[in-house]
Amino acid sequence: METDMSHSVVFLDRESLKAKVRKPAQAESYVEHAKTSVDEVVAKLQGATVAITNKVPLRAETLKQLPQLKMIAVAATGYDVIDVPYCKEHGIAVANIRNYAVHTVPEHAFALILALRRNILAYRQDVEAGVWQKSDQFCFFTHDIGDLHGATLGIIGEGAIGQGTAAIARGFGMKVLFADHEPPKMPGVEFTPFEQVLAESDVISMHCPLTPSTRNLIGLEQMRRMKRNALLINTSRGGLVDEAALIQALDEGLIAGAGFDVLTTEPPKNGHPLLDVRRPNFILTPHVAWASDGAMQFLADQLIDNIDRWAEGRPQHLVT
Known part of the structure; x- marks a missing residue:
């Protein structure tokens, strides 16, 4: 922690x-860059004692060239872009954002769930194609429509966002299962074996961090164990689900559909296999589940609070 009265x-x-x-209260200088490429990081952080990053990676090879850096404030909950072990070893404080997306991400997850469970995209396409106009009845039934009431939601990740998703699910009358997985467990939560969650859930929603133990947590083997009418939702991190396996599972009908807000590479400037999936039972949104106006302002305020508290010697939300 620091008690120096001025920082860059x-x-x-x-x-x-x-x-x-x-502007942070104890910042002698405060500079904002709209964006930064990896090869620009060292130059832009020369002389800085505090770095703010959302998705710009700060790895060991970069940090070695910035001996004056004392703190990294991550403008997100996930901090996989930071070399945390290096920071711990070299006394660089790393703070992330907590509990800012407890409403916006669960709401986005359920927007995907409802659209897929009720086949909204498929019916929309039919209407645009003129199917309704040709119908002999007042409506038509070209796609299954599933209720959420009485269905089972499996949640992987029992933190604040997972808990928020569970609260909405219970409001719909769903049964909620929290999967027992590594890493950490939230005290007071009843866990169900991972394999049982896969087998019993009508919807599985991912709300855990990306770590070595959770990378490709859901692959082809896991999707084979899911119900054929199950949905897979990922509003957490790209990499939790094997994306090639997901495409195969959709092609083979192993699951009924999927809604994703994240990819392993963002933005996908050089293309991505999921960008080419054109089917009404798959929805891809551009990592915006977190981005309601209210959530972003809460994040921005806490981001600077994290810096101010650390500079005052009263750090909060440290991951180092």
Whole structure:
């Protein structure tokens, strides 16, 4: 922790946050860059004691060239872009954002769930194709429509966002199962064996961090164990689900559909296999589940609070 009364603070990717960001209280200088490429990081952080990053990676080879850096404020909950072991070893404080997306991400997850469970996209396409106009009845039934009431939601990740998703699910009358998985467990939560969650859930929603133990947590083998009418939702991190396996599972009808807000590579400037999936039972949104106006302002305020508290010697939300 620091108690120095002045710091040089640099925000590497300000454009990633649509909110008002106040200047840290003890910042002698505060510089915002709209975006930063990996090869620009060292130059832009020369002289900085505090770095703010959302998705710009700060790995050991970069940090070695920035001996003056004392703190990294991550403008997100996930901190997989940071070399945390290096930071721990070299006394660099790393703070992330907590509990800012407890409403917006669960709501987005359920927007995907409802659209897929009720086949909204498929019916929309039929209407646009003129199927309704040709119908002999007042409506038509070209696609299954499933209720959420009485269905089972399996949640992988029992943190604040997973808990928020569970609360909405219970409001719909769903049964909720929290999967027992590595890493950490939330005290007071009743867990169900992972394999049982796969087998019994009508919807599985991912809400865990991306770590070595959770990378490709859901692959082809896991999707084979899911119900054929099950949905797979990922509003957490690309890499939790094997994306090639997902495409195969959709092609083979191993699951009924999927809704994703994240990819392993973002943005997918050089293309991505999931961008080419054109089917009404798959929805891909551009990592915006977190991005309601209210959630982003909460994030921006907590981001600077994290810096201010650390500079005052009262750090909060440290991951180092």
